Amino acid sequence: MPQDSFKQHLLSEFNIQFHNEELLREALTQRNYLNEHPDEPGRDYQRLEFLGDSVMQVSVAEYLFKRYPSWHEGQLTEMRIAMVQTRSFAHFSRVAHLNEGIRLGKGEEMSGARDRDSLLEDIWEAFIGALYLDQGSEAVRTFLDQTLFAAIDTDFFDRFIDFKSRLQEKLQKNGAVDIAYRTESEKQMIGNEQLFEASVSVDNRELARGTGKSIKDAEKVAARAALKLLEEK
Amino acid sequence: MPQDSFKQHLLSEFNIQFHNEELLREALTQRNYLNEHPDEPGRDYQRLEFLGDSVMQVSVAEYLFKRYPSWHEGQLTEMRIAMVQTRSFAHFSRVAHLNEGIRLGKGEEMSGARDRDSLLEDIWEAFIGALYLDQGSEAVRTFLDQTLFAAIDTDFFDRFIDFKSRLQEKLQKNGAVDIAYRTESEKQMIGNEQLFEASVSVDNRELARGTGKSIKDAEKVAARAALKLLEEK
Structure with missing residues (x-):
C-alpha cells in the first residue's frame, strides 16, 4: 500500500502522525479520483489548499519577522515572495514524499501528474492546511523548520533575491x-x-x-x- | 493625552491591554513622526503591517473555512478577497478608535492624514500584527469576532459578492x-x-x-x- 509507506516516512522523518486521518486523506485526494470512486466519502484537496495557502503566508511572514529584526518591510516582503513561490513547494512536496500518497484519477496517473510540479504545489498547500487543522500552527512551524526554513540556511532561495x-x-x-x-x-x-x-x-x-x-x-x-x-x- | 483615551477604549470595548506597550506604540507610529523626534527610540508601523497583512489573511481564511463547510474553494476565495479588501480595514480602524492613537508627523496631521483611509488601512494591519505578537492568534480571533467577523452577519460584505x-x-x-x-x-x-x-x-x-x-x-x-x-x- 503506497499510502502506508508514505505515512511511515512522515512519522519517521518528521514525527508527524495525524489524529484525524481523514484530513490527511482529503489533502491528498485529486478530484478525478473521487469522480471515479463515487462511493468514496470525502472531498478533494481544494478547500484545504485554500486554507494552507494563507497558513504558509503567515508562517513565513512570522518566521522572517522574528529572524531578521533589522530588515525593513521591503526586504521582508521580497524574501517572503521568494519563499512562497509555489514552484519551491513542489520541491518540498517531494522532500516530504507527499507525491507518493496522492490519490489520483487514472487519466492523471497515466499522464504523469504524480510528478507534475503544478499538482505537487497544490498538494503542499493542502497538506499544510490539513496539518494546521489537525495539530495547530506550532506543528506547522516545526515541520517548516525541517523543510522550507532549513533551506534559508542553504542558498536555495538566493536566486530570488536581488x-x-x-x-x-x-x-x-x-x-x-x-x-x-x-x-x-x-x-x-x-x-x-x-x-x-x-x-x-x-x-x-x-x-x-x-x-x-x-x-x-x-x-x-x-x-x-x-x-x-x-x-x- | 489622546493615547490614553484610545487605550481605555481598547480595554473597555474589546478587553485588550497590551503586555508590551512598545508593540502597540510601534503599530501606531508613522515614519515622519520619528523623523521629527530623532530622540524617540523605536520604529514606524511598517514591519508590523507586513506581519499583520498575513495574519489577517489566515484569520479570515480559517474563519470562512470553518463557518462555511459546504462552500467550495472558489466561493471561499471570493469572500476572503471581499473581507480583506483593505478599504474595509479603514472602517474597522475607526470602529476600534485606532485613528485616535496614531503618532503622526506634523505635515500629515495638517493635511488630514489621521482620517485618511489609506493610512487607516495600514494601521489596521499593523495593529493586528502587534496584537498577534503580544497575545497570539486566539486574541486576534476574539478581536475580529467583535469587528470584522461580526460584519458578516450584517450585509456589510454583500456588495462584494456576486x-x-x-x-x-x-x-x-x-x-x-x-x-x-x-x-x-x-x-x-x-x-x-x-x-x-x-x-x-x-x-x-x-x-x-x-x-x-x-x-x-x-x-x-x-x-x-x-x-x-x-x-x-
Missing part, C-alpha cells in the same frame, strides 16, 4: 558612494564550464569577493558576502 | 435550468428615491423575492434569499 540592489541600498543610505564590481579571474572548468571570480568595492576599497558560473552569479555572491559582513558589524 | 452568479452556478449544477428575474413592483419613496421588488424563478417556479433601491440591487437580494433557502434544505 543582493546587488540590496547592497547598493545599504551602502547609499547616508549618501552617494561609488560601488564597483570587477571580474578578477576566469577559469576554464571540466565540461566546457567557466568559473568567474568577482569583487565588489566601495570607493575603491574592496569589500568582498564571490565566485560563480557566470559573471552575474559571481557578482551576486560577492554582494551577498559584502552584505553579510556589513550586517555583522 | 450572488446572481453563485445562484446560477448552484441551480445549474445538474444541468441547464431556466432562471428568470422579474421586477414585480416599483414604489416612489420620499426624496425622489425608488424602491423595487424583484423575484427570481427557476423553470417558472418562484424561489424568492428581494427589494432594493435599484432593479440590480433588488435582484441581488432575491438571489441571496434564494441561495439561503437552497442551503437550508
Whole structure:
C-alpha cells in the first residue's frame, strides 16, 4: 500500500502522525479520483489548499519577522515572495514524499501528474492546511523548520533575491558612494564550464569577493558576502 | 493625552491591554513622526503591517473555512478577497478608535492624514500584527469576532459578492435550468428615491423575492434569499 509507506516516512522523518486521518486523506485526494470512486466519502484537496495557502503566508511572514529584526518591510516582503513561490513547494512536496500518497484519477496517473510540479504545489498547500487543522500552527512551524526554513540556511532561495540592489541600498543610505564590481579571474572548468571570480568595492576599497558560473552569479555572491559582513558589524 | 483615551477604549470595548506597550506604540507610529523626534527610540508601523497583512489573511481564511463547510474553494476565495479588501480595514480602524492613537508627523496631521483611509488601512494591519505578537492568534480571533467577523452577519460584505452568479452556478449544477428575474413592483419613496421588488424563478417556479433601491440591487437580494433557502434544505 503506497499510502502506508508514505505515512511511515512522515512519522519517521518528521514525527508527524495525524489524529484525524481523514484530513490527511482529503489533502491528498485529486478530484478525478473521487469522480471515479463515487462511493468514496470525502472531498478533494481544494478547500484545504485554500486554507494552507494563507497558513504558509503567515508562517513565513512570522518566521522572517522574528529572524531578521533589522530588515525593513521591503526586504521582508521580497524574501517572503521568494519563499512562497509555489514552484519551491513542489520541491518540498517531494522532500516530504507527499507525491507518493496522492490519490489520483487514472487519466492523471497515466499522464504523469504524480510528478507534475503544478499538482505537487497544490498538494503542499493542502497538506499544510490539513496539518494546521489537525495539530495547530506550532506543528506547522516545526515541520517548516525541517523543510522550507532549513533551506534559508542553504542558498536555495538566493536566486530570488536581488543582493546587488540590496547592497547598493545599504551602502547609499547616508549618501552617494561609488560601488564597483570587477571580474578578477576566469577559469576554464571540466565540461566546457567557466568559473568567474568577482569583487565588489566601495570607493575603491574592496569589500568582498564571490565566485560563480557566470559573471552575474559571481557578482551576486560577492554582494551577498559584502552584505553579510556589513550586517555583522 | 489622546493615547490614553484610545487605550481605555481598547480595554473597555474589546478587553485588550497590551503586555508590551512598545508593540502597540510601534503599530501606531508613522515614519515622519520619528523623523521629527530623532530622540524617540523605536520604529514606524511598517514591519508590523507586513506581519499583520498575513495574519489577517489566515484569520479570515480559517474563519470562512470553518463557518462555511459546504462552500467550495472558489466561493471561499471570493469572500476572503471581499473581507480583506483593505478599504474595509479603514472602517474597522475607526470602529476600534485606532485613528485616535496614531503618532503622526506634523505635515500629515495638517493635511488630514489621521482620517485618511489609506493610512487607516495600514494601521489596521499593523495593529493586528502587534496584537498577534503580544497575545497570539486566539486574541486576534476574539478581536475580529467583535469587528470584522461580526460584519458578516450584517450585509456589510454583500456588495462584494456576486450572488446572481453563485445562484446560477448552484441551480445549474445538474444541468441547464431556466432562471428568470422579474421586477414585480416599483414604489416612489420620499426624496425622489425608488424602491423595487424583484423575484427570481427557476423553470417558472418562484424561489424568492428581494427589494432594493435599484432593479440590480433588488435582484441581488432575491438571489441571496434564494441561495439561503437552497442551503437550508
